[in-house]
Amino acid sequence: MASFAATATALLPGGCGAPGARRGGRCAASAVALPRPAARTQTHYEVLGVGAGASTGEIRAAYRRLAREVHPDAAAGSGDEGFIRLHAAYAALADPDERARYDRAVAFRRAAAPVASGSRPRRWETDQCW
Amino acid sequence: MSEHFYTVASDSETTGEDKPQPSFPDVAIGIDIGTSKCSVAVWNGNQVELLKNTRNQKGMRSYVMFKDDTLSAGVTGAAARENGHEERDILSGSAIFNMKRLIGRMDTDEVVQASKSLPFLVQTLGIGVRPFIAALVNNMWRSTTPEEVLAIFLLELKALVEMHLKHPVRNAVLTIPVSFSRFQQTRIERACAMAGLHALRLMPEPTAVALLYAQQQQQLMHDNMGSGTEKIALIFNMGAGYCDAAVAATAGGVSQIRALSGCTVGGEDILQNIMRHVLPSFDNLYAGQTMDRIRSIGLLRIATQDAIHKLAYQDNVEVNVDLGNGHKVSKVLDHPEFEQVNRAIFEKCENIINQCLIDAKLVPEDINDVILVGGCSKIPRIRSLVLGLCKKEISYKNIDALEAAVSGAALEGAIASGVTDPSGSLDLLTIQATPMNLGIRADSDIFAAIIPRNTTVPARRDMLFTTTHDNQTEALIAVYEGEGERAEDNHLLGYFKITGIPAAPKGTVEISVCMDIDASNVLRVFAGVVKPQGPAVPPFIEVRMPTLDDGHGWCGQALAKTYGKTLDLAVLPKKLQP
Numbered sequence: 001m002a003s004f005a006a007t008a009t010a011l012l013p014g015g016c017g018a019p020g021a022r023r024g025g026r027c028a029a030s031a032v033a034l035p036r037p038a039a040r041t042q043t044h045y046e047v048l049g050v051g052a053g054a055s056t057g058e059i060r061a062a063y064r065r066l067a068r069e070v071h072p073d074a075a076a077g078s079g080d081e082g083f084i085r086l087h088a089a090y091a092a093l094a095d096p097d098e099r100a101r102y103d104r105a106v107a108f109r110r111a112a113a114p115v116a117s118g119s120r121p122r123r124w125e126t127d128q129c130w
Numbered sequence: 131m132s133e134h135f136y137t138v139a140s141d142s143e144t145t146g147e148d149k150p151q152p153s154f155p156d157v158a159i160g161i162d163i164g165t166s167k168c169s170v171a172v173w174n175g176n177q178v179e180l181l182k183n184t185r186n187q188k189g190m191r192s193y194v195m196f197k198d199d200t201l202s203a204g205v206t207g208a209a210a211r212e213n214g215h216e217e218r219d220i221l222s223g224s225a226i227f228n229m230k231r232l233i234g235r236m237d238t239d240e241v242v243q244a245s246k247s248l249p250f251l252v253q254t255l256g257i258g259v260r261p262f263i264a265a266l267v268n269n270m271w272r273s274t275t276p277e278e279v280l281a282i283f284l285l286e287l288k289a290l291v292e293m294h295l296k297h298p299v300r301n302a303v304l305t306i307p308v309s310f311s312r313f314q315q316t317r318i319e320r321a322c323a324m325a326g327l328h329a330l331r332l333m334p335e336p337t338a339v340a341l342l343y344a345q346q347q348q349q350l351m352h353d354n355m356g357s358g359t360e361k362i363a364l365i366f367n368m369g370a371g372y373c374d375a376a377v378a379a380t381a382g383g384v385s386q387i388r389a390l391s392g393c394t395v396g397g398e399d400i401l402q403n404i405m406r407h408v409l410p411s412f413d414n415l416y417a418g419q420t421m422d423r424i425r426s427i428g429l430l431r432i433a434t435q436d437a438i439h440k441l442a443y444q445d446n447v448e449v450n451v452d453l454g455n456g457h458k459v460s461k462v463l464d465h466p467e468f469e470q471v472n473r474a475i476f477e478k479c480e481n482i483i484n485q486c487l488i489d490a491k492l493v494p495e496d497i498n499d500v501i502l503v504g505g506c507s508k509i510p511r512i513r514s515l516v517l518g519l520c521k522k523e524i525s526y527k528n529i530d531a532l533e534a535a536v537s538g539a540a541l542e543g544a545i546a547s548g549v550t551d552p553s554g555s556l557d558l559l560t561i562q563a564t565p566m567n568l569g570i571r572a573d574s575d576i577f578a579a580i581i582p583r584n585t586t587v588p589a590r591r592d593m594l595f596t597t598t599h600d601n602q603t604e605a606l607i608a609v610y611e612g613e614g615e616r617a618e619d620n621h622l623l624g625y626f627k628i629t630g631i632p633a634a635p636k637g638t639v640e641i642s643v644c645m646d647i648d649a650s651n652v653l654r655v656f657a658g659v660v661k662p663q664g665p666a667v668p669p670f671i672e673v674r675m676p677t678l679d680d681g682h683g684w685c686g687q688a689l690a691k692t693y694g695k696t697l698d699l700a701v702l703p704k705k706l707q708p
Contacts, residue, residue: 060360061381061382064381064382064384064386065382067384067559068383068384068559071559071561071649072588072648073545073546073559073560073649074559076548080590080646080648080649083588083649084588084589084590087561087586091586095491
C-alpha cells in the first residue's frame with residue numbers, strides 16, 4: 001500500500017496541472033518541490049511510443065506492453081502517476097472520435113501558438129480530456 | 131472446534147509490519163464469501179488448490195450457529211453434525227446466515243427489508259441506521275452483528291487453512307459483489323481484522339473470474355503459439371445474493387476490465403418469490419416470529435429450494451409439504467410459471483448486461499466468450515438470457531461455475547504476494563475499473579460525479595465548484611458513491627467542511643475537489659480553494675474515505691437538512707478551452 005506521503009507528493013503536481021495552468025500556484029505552494037517528470041511534455045503518441053499513424057491494434061498492444069512496466073501492481077514501488085498518464089494517452093487514442101479530436105487540438109495549438117520561448121504551453125488535454 | 135471464540139484484533143494490528151518475519155512464505159489465500167456458500171483456495175506452488183473441510187466439501191455453507199455458550203460456523207459444520215440435519219438446523223432461528231446480504235446495510239435498504247422473512251431476527255426502524263439482528267438461543271433472542279458473524283466464520287475458515295498448510299496465514303484476497311459500496315467494503319475488512327486476517331485485496335467477483343480466464347488464454351497462447359490477439363469476455367456471475375456482469379479484454383496476460391455492473395438480486399430473491407407464489411399467505415406467516423412459524427417457514431424454504439434445484443434439470447416439479455397448523459402446500463411448478471414469477475429478476479439481469487455492453491462501448495458481436503458462473507448460472511432461463519443477449523450459442527467451457535471466483539482470488543493472492551512461477555502462469559496483470567460513480571453533493575441535491583463508473587484505476591480526477599451565496603466562507607463536501615442522479619439516492623461515504631473561503635460574490639470563488647483512487651483501491655479526496663490564490667487562502671484538505679462509521683442514511687438526511695442550503699456548492703461549468 002502506498003504511503004500517505006508518497007501518494008500526496010505524487011498526487012498534487014499531476015492533479016493540479018502544469019505550472020502556468022490556473023491551479024499551478026496553489027500546487028506549488030502545497031506540494032513538496034518535486035522535479036517535474038520530463039514526460040509531462042510528451043504527446044499521447046510519445047507516451048505510448050507509437051507513431052502518429054499507428055493503428056488501434058498497435059495502440060492497444062503498446063498500452064498493454066507498457067502497462068506491465070508502469071502499473072503499480074506490476075512494478076512494485078512505482079507510483080500511480082506513470083500508469084495514469086499511460087492510460088490517459090491510451091483512452092484518448094484508442095477511441096477513433098477522441099483521437100480525431102486530440103489530433104485536431106494538437107494541430108490547432110501548433111498553428112495558434114508558435115512556441116514562445118520561456119512559457120510552456122498549457123497541456124490541458126492530458127489533464128482534462130480523459 | 132467449538133472452542134473457537136473469536137478474538138478482536140485492533141485495526142492497527144492488521145497491517146502487521148511490526149510482526150516478526152514469518153519463516154513460511156506468506157502467500158495470501160483466496161476467499162470467496164458467498165451468500166450461501168464459502169470456499170477458500172491457495173496457490174500451492176504450482177497451481178491453485180481449493181481446500182476441503184473435514185466433510186470433504188469445497189463449498190461450505192455460510193452460517194454461524196449460536197448454541198448456549200458455543201458458536202460454530204459452517205466451515206466444519208460441527209453444530210449440525212450431531213444430528214445430521216444441517217439445513218433444518220440452519221433454519222431453526224439459531225443460525226445467522228446470508229450475512230453477505232446484511233453486512234454494511236441500513237435498515238431502509240430493501241435487501242434488509244427482504245431479510246425480515248428469514249428465521250433469525252432482523253428488526254428495522256426504517257430510518258437509515260443499522261438493523262438489529264439476533265439468533266435464537268434457548269428460546270431467547272441473542273443480539274449480534276453481520277460483521278461479528280462473518281468474523282466468526284472467517285476465523286474457522288482461517289483455522290481450516292492453517293491446519294492444511296501447517297503454518298499461520300495472515301493475508302487474504304476476498305471476492306466481493308460489484309455492487310458493494312465502499313462502506314460495505316470497510317465492514318468486510320473489519321470482519322477480517324476481527325478474525326486476524328488482513329484483507330490484502332477485495333476483488334469484484336467477475337474480475338477474479340477474468341483473471342482466471344486471462345491465465346487460461348495466456349496458457350493457450352503458449353501452447354499453440356497463438357497470435358496473442360485480444361479476446362473479449364463477458365462474465366456473468368449470479369449467486370444467492372448478488373448478480374454481477376463484467377466485460378474484460380485480455381491479451382498477453384493483461385486483463386483490462388472495460389466495464390462492471392452489478393445489482394442485489396440473486397437466488398435468495400428467486401427463492402422468496404417462489405415461496406410467496408406457492409404459499410400466498412406467506413407474509414402473514416412470518417409476521418411475528420414464533421417457534422411454530424419459524425419451523426413452518428423452514429420447512430417451506432427447504433422444499434422450495436429443493437424444487438428450484440430440480441427445475442434446472444426437469445420440465446416441472448412438485449412442491450409438496452405439510453407446514454403444520456393446517457397449512458399445506460401442494461403445487462406443480464413448470465418453467466413458464468417459474469419465469470413469470472421471477473420476471474422482474476430476469477429483467478434486472480438483462481439490464482446489467484446491457485449496461486455493461488454500453489459502458490464498454492461494445493456490441494454482442496465483439497464478444498469472444500461468455501462465461502457463466504455462480505450457483506444461479508445453472509438456471510436454464512438465466513443461461514438462455516445471457517447467451518441470447520450476447521448472441522452466442524454456447525458458453526465458455528473451461529471454467530467451473532462454482533470455483534472460478536475463489537480460484538481467481540487465490541491467483542491474485544499469489545501475484546499480489548510477489549510469487550512468480552517459472553512457467554509464467556502468474557505473469558498476469560489485471561487493470562481494474564471502479565464500479566460506481568464517485569462524487570459530491572452540489573446544486574442542492576444533485577450528485578456531481580467526479581470519477582465516473584468504469585474509470586480505470588489507479589485514477590485521479592478533479593472538478594471545479596463555486597459558492598452559492600455572496601461572502602460564503604464555508605462549504606460542505608459530502609462524498610457519495612452510486613448510480614443515482616440525486617445525492618440522496620447514493621451511499622454517503624463521508625463529509626467535511628472547507629472553511630476560511632475568502633469573502634467574495636457568489637460564483638467567483640473556485641473550489642477544486644480532486645478524487646484519487648490508488649492501486650490498492652484506497653479513495654482519497656482533496657479539496658480546497660484554487661481561486662483566488664495567495665497566503666489568505668486556507669490549506670487544502672485531504673480525507674481518506676469512507677470516514678463514516680455507521681448510520682449513513684440518517685446522517686445524509688441530517689446533513690442535507692441542516693447545511694444543505696447554507697453550505698452548498700455549485701458545479702462550475704467547464705470553461706471553454708483555448
